[in-house]
Amino acid sequence: MSYGISALRVIGALGISFLFIVMLMTAVAQQGVLARLEKAQLTDGYSSALGMLKDVDERRRALPGLIEQERELLGRQADQRYKLRTAEDEFSASWESFVPIARRLERGGLCDLKLPPEPELANYARQLAVWNEVQQCFSEGRMPPAVSSQFETLTKGEGALPPRYRLLSELSGAGARTDGELASVQNALKQARAQSEDELKARRSFSETEVLGTWLLGGGVLIAFPPPMFQILLAFTSGAFGALLVTLVLIVYPNNQINISHSGTPATRTLLGGLIAVCVYIILLGGSAVLGAADAFDEAGANYMTYCAVGVLAGMFSDRVAFWLSDRANVFFQRDRSGADPHPAQAQPAP
Known part of the structure; x- marks a missing residue:
């Protein structure tokens, strides 16, 4: 039974690693597409350009x-x-x-x-x-x-x-x-x-994504996600990958100096890493509402690697992120209470 569980864990780890790599490749390709679309002055947007490309492929x-x-x-x-x-x-x-x-x-x-x-x-x-x-x-x-x-x-x-x-x-x-x-x-x-000028621009902009159309890399399904939506998936897989990474570090180097708790199974740690990375992603987008920052992150324009790096770190150090989120919550809700008087003055009777 222990060999079977170990095999399942290895397969799961390989699956998460492969999925993260595919997500990362797709994110890099999408960011390149956005840059080329902007350079080509194709203002219809990512999804519209992809729709034109699919129409051309269907005609072909x-x-x-x-x-x-x-x-x-x-x-x-x-x-x-x-x-x-x-x-x-x-x-x-x-x-x-x-x-x-x-x-x-x-x-x-x-x-x-x-x-x-x-x-x-x-x-x-x-x-x-x-x-x-x-x-x-x-x-x-x-x-x-x-x-x-x-x-x-x-x-x-x-x-x-x-x-x-x-x-x-x-x-x-x-x-x-x-x-x-x-x-x-x-x-x-x-x-x-025949191809219109905009269709030719779309073809050139999406040229690097053709390698992702193979069945091994998802058959181009991930390319169909608009960049803002795909960043949510990237945040989750980044967090899961970070949690998997730190779990393997704990297994390979039990006497490490990272100062991370050994509690929890690898599966729960991985799931927690993905979920907490998504939570951090949402808070970063909240910007001024939660963090008190002047501006929120632009989900469509920020560098993909920013979210990926934050997601990996959040997954690796989910316990510290949980403490940070708790501290943010205390500050946020304390600020909310400061605007109201918890002990309103009692009305004095008329003399």
Whole structure:
């Protein structure tokens, strides 16, 4: 059992040490980001710049899928255009077989047929309209037998215009839809590849944080914390690390001259170190309200290492910090009582 507890303690110590190192790396990276954002005059702030960077990364992740869609649509477009050209050639061939019949009917004044001018006749819809007129005349039996026989041969073969026209309409509609999809994908590709000036500034400002995106260092989760909030986490881990550090000192050097109590388990000492470091952090931010200082610490602008150093020291010497906090409390509440008279004078009766 003792070996198991010892192993757990070693693993816990290693975990706290690793977490503190990751927190420290993130804090240094964040402070560098803030300095570069200020130099680049990107006034939107840390979180807004990070949001722009995530948006750029999201667009970049969509690039492979968009490129694959574009490739597939280009292939489909080429295939549809080839089929459309083939269908147009077949329609034209069918029309060339049919138009002599129509002109013969027109010249003979049969079927009341009058062909439109040549430019208009080049339109597929007008050509189909001529076919339909001749078809109606054929159905009514108003066509000479010789011409009727020729037209009947066309209608029963592959040269009939209506099926050719339906195929043309289907291929044209499919091609238009493909062209629309391709234009949409190409527009999305253009937007995914483009970056604004502010996005480029954000990318350059956060360049050093890319190493923290690996899963071993938290996958970039800590970078997402705004600096003022992250300093709270840094204060807690700094205090826990300081408490762990002094605990190991007591274990390795039992006859030390640090004058620290040996009471409490390593786990409770570590937890106390983290909590008391957070308490000191809050008091430092309180500034004039608690310490009587002229100004409070600026949580977003103060050097990260200031809070880290204070947190480590608070965790190492939590007993002394507790005494210091007690002394601050006495001063604070004594000052609060000094403004009121604890023994107000009794009213004297009127003579």
